[in-house]
Amino acid sequence: MDQVELKNWLHTQLMEKVPTNIAIIDRGFKIVEANRRFENTYGDWRERHCFEVYKRRSSPCTNCVASQVFADGKPRVNEEEGIDINGKPSYYVVHVEPVQAEGGAIPYVIEMSNDVTEQRMMQQEHDIIFDRVPCYISVLNRDMTVVRNNELFRQRFGDALGKKCYQIYQHSEETCENCPAMRTFADGQVHTAYKTGKDKSGRTVYYYVNTAPLSRGGDGTSHVIEMALDLTETKVLEQQLKQSFDFQENLINSAIDAVMAVDSEGTINIFNPSAEKLFQRKAEEVIGKNILDQFVPKQFIDTIANDGDSLLLRETWVTDAEGNQVPVRFSGTVLKSGGKYLGSSAVFQDLRQRKQLEQEKLEAERMAAVGQTVAGLAHGIKNVLTGLEGGMYVVNSGMKKNDMELTQKGWNMLQNNIERITSYVKDFLGFARGREPHVEKTDPNAVAREVVELYKDKTNQLGIELKADLQPDIALANMDAEGLHSCLTNLVSNAVDACEMSDKEDCEINIKSYEKEGTIYFEVTDNGHGMDYEVKKKVFTTFFSTKGTSKGTGLGLLVTKRIAQEHGGRVEVDSEEGKGSTFRLVFPRERLPDITGNSNKEDNQ
Amino acid sequence: MSEQPERNEEEVRKIMIVDDEPDILLYLDTLLQDHGYRVIKAESAEEAWDKLREDKPDLLCLDIMMPKQSGIALYKKLKTDPYFKDVPTIFISAFSTAKDFTGRGFRKLVPDREVPEPEAYLEKPLNISSFLSTVQENIE
Numbered sequence A: 001m002d003q004v005e006l007k008n009w010l011h012t013q014l015m016e017k018v019p020t021n022i023a024i025i026d027r028g029f030k031i032v033e034a035n036r037r038f039e040n041t042y043g044d045w046r047e048r049h050c051f052e053v054y055k056r057r058s059s060p061c062t063n064c065v066a067s068q069v070f071a072d073g074k075p076r077v078n079e080e081e082g083i084d085i086n087g088k089p090s091y092y093v094v095h096v097e098p099v100q101a102e103g104g105a106i107p108y109v110i111e112m113s114n115d116v117t118e119q120r121m122m123q124q125e126h127d128i129i130f131d132r133v134p135c136y137i138s139v140l141n142r143d144m145t146v147v148r149n150n151e152l153f154r155q156r157f158g159d160a161l162g163k164k165c166y167q168i169y170q171h172s173e174e175t176c177e178n179c180p181a182m183r184t185f186a187d188g189q190v191h192t193a194y195k196t197g198k199d200k201s202g203r204t205v206y207y208y209v210n211t212a213p214l215s216r217g218g219d220g221t222s223h224v225i226e227m228a229l230d231l232t233e234t235k236v237l238e239q240q241l242k243q244s245f246d247f248q249e250n251l252i253n254s255a256i257d258a259v260m261a262v263d264s265e266g267t268i269n270i271f272n273p274s275a276e277k278l279f280q281r282k283a284e285e286v287i288g289k290n291i292l293d294q295f296v297p298k299q300f301i302d303t304i305a306n307d308g309d310s311l312l313l314r315e316t317w318v319t320d321a322e323g324n325q326v327p328v329r330f331s332g333t334v335l336k337s338g339g340k341y342l343g344s345s346a347v348f349q350d351l352r353q354r355k356q357l358e359q360e361k362l363e364a365e366r367m368a369a370v371g372q373t374v375a376g377l378a379h380g381i382k383n384v385l386t387g388l389e390g391g392m393y394v395v396n397s398g399m400k401k402n403d404m405e406l407t408q409k410g411w412n413m414l415q416n417n418i419e420r421i422t423s424y425v426k427d428f429l430g431f432a433r434g435r436e437p438h439v440e441k442t443d444p445n446a447v448a449r450e451v452v453e454l455y456k457d458k459t460n461q462l463g464i465e466l467k468a469d470l471q472p473d474i475a476l477a478n479m480d481a482e483g484l485h486s487c488l489t490n491l492v493s494n495a496v497d498a499c500e501m502s503d504k505e506d507c508e509i510n511i512k513s514y515e516k517e518g519t520i521y522f523e524v525t526d527n528g529h530g531m532d533y534e535v536k537k538k539v540f541t542t543f544f545s546t547k548g549t550s551k552g553t554g555l556g557l558l559v560t561k562r563i564a565q566e567h568g569g570r571v572e573v574d575s576e577e578g579k580g581s582t583f584r585l586v587f588p589r590e591r592l593p594d595i596t597g598n599s600n601k602e603d604n605q
Numbered sequence B: 001m002s003e004q005p006e007r008n009e010e011e012v013r014k015i016m017i018v019d020d021e022p023d024i025l026l027y028l029d030t031l032l033q034d035h036g037y038r039v040i041k042a043e044s045a046e047e048a049w050d051k052l053r054e055d056k057p058d059l060l061c062l063d064i065m066m067p068k069q070s071g072i073a074l075y076k077k078l079k080t081d082p083y084f085k086d087v088p089t090i091f092i093s094a095f096s097t098a099k100d101f102t103g104r105g106f107r108k109l110v111p112d113r114e115v116p117e118p119e120a121y122l123e124k125p126l127n128i129s130s131f132l133s134t135v136q137e138n139i140e
Helices: A003-017 A036-042 A050-055 A065-072 A117-132 A151-157 A165-170 A180-187 A232-254 A273-279 A298-305 A352-400 A404-433 A444-462 A481-501 A533-538 A556-566 B022-034 B045-054 B071-079 B103-109 B128-139
Strands: A021-026 A031-034 A076-083 A089-099 A108-115 A136-141 A146-149 A191-198 A204-214 A223-230 A258-263 A268-271 A310-319 A325-337 A340-350 A439-442 A465-470 A477-480 A508-516 A519-526 A570-576 A580-588 B014-018 B038-042 B059-062 B089-093 B120-123
Touching: A021 A036, A021 A050, A050 A076, A065 A076, A065 A089, A065 A108, A089 A117, A117 A151, A136 A151, A136 A165, A146 A151, A165 A191, A180 A191, A180 A204, A180 A223, A204 A232, A258 A273, A273 A340, A298 A310, A298 A325, A298 A340, A325 A352, A352 A404, A352 B022, A404 B022, A439 A444, A439 A481, A444 A465, A444 A477, A444 A481, A444 A508, A444 A519, A477 A481, A481 A508, A481 A519, A481 A556, A481 A580, A556 A570, A556 A580, B014 B022, B014 B045, B022 B038, B022 B128, B038 B045, B045 B071, B059 B071, B059 B128, B071 B089, B089 B128, B120 B128
Parallel strands: A465 A508, B014 B038, B014 B059, B059 B089, B089 B120
Antiparallel strands: A021 A031, A021 A108, A076 A089, A089 A108, A136 A146, A136 A223, A191 A204, A204 A223, A258 A268, A258 A340, A310 A325, A325 A340, A439 A477, A508 A519, A519 A580, A570 A580
């Protein structure tokens, strides 16, 4: 093989071994030569035009690069999209070189193409990721100018190309403090920041930004890629949560009632200012400690231990730091979520002031009763005076007329009225002095039974039927048994008189006791003569008696009313003329007095 | 004893007194008889109503607080009855003062405007001379 042959052989080898598709095209766009690699990619090329082979077109391409090279003889590079032997899109970078003949003519061009389909696909995927990733992405140059941005960025901030990033994100003309992009430019490291900005319509956007260095051209950081995660929704939720938390905290802190709570471990985590006041303990001494049992009633500790739900004590006692017993209304709740124990909360209403007010009200009522009694006493005395005056007149008249019978009647009048004033004074002193009530655990029905026993004989003699209807399960109550006895005796005695005054043959009196919603009731009902309007109006307010001279002073109901008031209760009356009356003693348990002489107050819920 | 001019049997004035206290009845009966009046006594409003119809009085002295029917109930019945409504009435009671029984005080007890205020209201204990002059003024 001579030198020329060797060279030709090597050229042919080169043509086949070079890792590039090579085709040589004449001025008519016919492919005159191509290597095997080309043929393997695009199929048979012989006697065919380049546009047919590359792109399966029937006519030359617009912007045909080969024709430009034929025209000016300058080599060109272009990216093209063709169709490969299998009919699939094929992306390729093609270098087009002129082949110059002697004299400058260009009969051929050589097209050397490299397949970039795979890179192109990856690029497309990257573009999709770039545009679709749920982040605002922008590429900044060293002037902080946005040179690229993604779809999401454009949607939220508008088209920002060529503008400064701070104009876009902040609507500002100055760079931000601690700009992470600037730091990345300075040190080539990744930086992050939480930022608040504004979108294209001026709405606030909260975002977490991450800046990474980008090197184009290999000389350090030429660009920065900025990726911002939108936190607006999270932030809004966070703010709402915080507001609601602040609101609740405020509510608890400003509550008049003492509030405390423990977590599932029993550690105190809420102790509001009212609790500090009630217990005389500082929140910081208490919070974080496992000492709930020092504050709440023992029943509540049991409620928690027994997996209960809540505990309400209308009135109980707690002890403050100085050992004082404080009356409170207690409400404890066991907090659960889906059956899981989360902790417990307790609310204490300080009853000291209410107790004080109740005491004052009772005192005021008692004073009013005394005032009415004094007015009533005047009424009684006026009647007695009239009787005395009348007696004197009748005695005088009888003596003048020498009428012994009339004189005697006058004397009797004087005597009656002197007796009457004596009993007034006795009753009144009894009323005014009162008696120290002796309160103890008392069976209300036992007292009622005693009164029935007391009146059994008398009513029998008078032909009145005395019945008792006592609810058997009324619990013991803090009462002055003797006082209650007086009340019931007065009411039964009145009922007996009402029956006596009535014309009815079959009179009956019924004593009834019952308890409803924490209130004890006694009722004394008669079917006697009843009362008309004027009598009803005056019945509790004066020494009022309709029974004439021989019976009582009219103090009975006043005494009854006073005793009821001493028990925190009241007397009610229903009466209809001719049909009878019902007098009702009403004792709400929560208003009943404490046991006499027992300073060690106990829970009477 | 009598300060009244002598009258014929027909001219003797009849006064009804109603009071549940026998003492008061005896007192007023004696007092009025001593002054030449004829007295009809009743111990209750019901008894008074029965006796009124038998013997219409020239004047009525009425207690207020009585068992069963009160004096006010009887008064309302009389003043709305065409036959009795012209009988002058004096209330006598220890129960209230005159203030409670005249003008607005009376209207509180008896809102019915058809029922006029009573001719007089006297408080116990009675002043004998003003009682007698009130009786005399209202009986003519």
